[in-house]
Amino acid sequence: MTASLLKGEKIVASSSPVSGSWLKLVLDETLEREQPLWNPPQRYFRGSDAGNLCPRSMSMKALGHSVPVPARVKRIFETGNAIEAVNVKAASRAKLLVEGSQQRDASYGGTLRIIRNLISDLPIAQERDIRQHFAKHDTVLDVWFAGKGKASEPRTKFIVFEHDIPQRWWKYFEFSGLRFKPDEESDDPPIFGHIDLIVISPEDGVEYLCDVKSIRQEMYRNLPPEHGVMLAGESPLMKRHRKYIEQLNGYMFSPTIDLEVGCLLFEAKNDQYQKEYWLRRDPKMQAEMLARHRVAAPYIQMTPQEVAPIPEERNPERGDEICVACNQRYICRRLSAEGCDYDEMRATDKELRG
Numbered sequence: 001m002t003a004s005l006l007k008g009e010k011i012v013a014s015s016s017p018v019s020g021s022w023l024k025l026v027l028d029e030t031l032e033r034e035q036p037l038w039n040p041p042q043r044y045f046r047g048s049d050a051g052n053l054c055p056r057s058m059s060m061k062a063l064g065h066s067v068p069v070p071a072r073v074k075r076i077f078e079t080g081n082a083i084e085a086v087n088v089k090a091a092s093r094a095k096l097l098v099e100g101s102q103q104r105d106a107s108y109g110g111t112l113r114i115i116r117n118l119i120s121d122l123p124i125a126q127e128r129d130i131r132q133h134f135a136k137h138d139t140v141l142d143v144w145f146a147g148k149g150k151a152s153e154p155r156t157k158f159i160v161f162e163h164d165i166p167q168r169w170w171k172y173f174e175f176s177g178l179r180f181k182p183d184e185e186s187d188d189p190p191i192f193g194h195i196d197l198i199v200i201s202p203e204d205g206v207e208y209l210c211d212v213k214s215i216r217q218e219m220y221r222n223l224p225p226e227h228g229v230m231l232a233g234e235s236p237l238m239k240r241h242r243k244y245i246e247q248l249n250g251y252m253f254s255p256t257i258d259l260e261v262g263c264l265l266f267e268a269k270n271d272q273y274q275k276e277y278w279l280r281r282d283p284k285m286q287a288e289m290l291a292r293h294r295v296a297a298p299y300i301q302m303t304p305q306e307v308a309p310i311p312e313e314r315n316p317e318r319g320d321e322i323c324v325a326c327n328q329r330y331i332c333r334r335l336s337a338e339g340c341d342y343d344e345m346r347a348t349d350k351e352l353r354g
């Protein structure tokens with residue numbers, strides 16, 4: 001009786017317009033809809049992309065180019081975040097965590113700052129005073145130009161770093177977002193990244209940077225044997241996981257972190273086994289990473305922002321393996337090899353991706 005009822009229910013369910021695979025469909029659609037083709041342009045590079053070998057690709061990413069991934073891959077990323085959180089909590093309970101370190105940023109050439117938006121409906125004289133005050137600040141104008149890479153019309157949205165707002169005017173501003181503020185004293189290219197955690201050794205009291213990487217079971221099985229401290233560029237991980245090493249190396253050298261040794265902690269996604277690899281920061285790798293960013297930096301800092309030229313050593317038309325693996329190749333090939341401005345890149349992409 002039960003079996004036939006269930007059988008009957010199944011037939012009814014499959015013919016109903018609100019039944020079937022709606023659950024998976026809605027979940028997938030939500031995860032995919034949340035990923036835009038373009039993010040707001042930024043004036044910094046992401047620390048997680050430190051291993052990118054192409055300044056042109058770096059400039060396009062900073063300008064907001066994004067490649068959405070299927071919902072399944074998005075779930076993999078979010079599971080990775082959850083695995084990282086579990087390890088941070090465990091490190092805290094084990095008293096290995098340098099408390100608050102998971103909120104620290106690795107940055108070069110500036111910092112991410114809170115920006116605030118001038119609220120409307122102020123008395124005209126009051127608003128004029130505020131605008132005139134901030135018109136003297138080059139860095140603020142820089143933010144004002146950010147977004148579409150153009151100066152905004154008078155009386156449109158006016159945003160300013162919280163840090164620059166005199167206390168007497170705080171009440172006239174509302175939270176608007178976060179932006180990178182260049183440090184005029186620094187020669188470093190603008191790079192910004194989030195570290196996972198810093199741990200302190202119970203043996204010698206030394207602090208170490210730690211980056212948690214969750215990876216597929218097959219890749220986990222192919223990891224080389226764990227190793228103790230060795231120069232980052234000499235690790236056997238360089239063969240398959242160079243980008244992770246360059247990221248960690250960049251974080252270890254960043255003026256806001258500045259730690260000599262770090263650990264890449266890999267965790268397998270299916271059975272949660274772990275392997276650890278200890279790395280000493282590598283000055284040669286660092287110099288090359290900064291050199292690539294210095295090539296790309298002027299293009300994302302100018303107004304309007306631009307796409308960098310194709311580097312001499314790259315060829316997106318023929319079998320250059322870095323270009324073949326590049327997410328921007330489809331558009332890179334159609335833009336001028338000498339570079340172009342933000343509007344041209346967006347217009348070309350609209351023809352290609354809609």
Ligand code: SF4
Nearest residue numbers: 054057316323326332
């Ligand atoms: S396709 Fe090649 S040249 Fe173009 S952005 Fe990508 S890596 Fe750079």
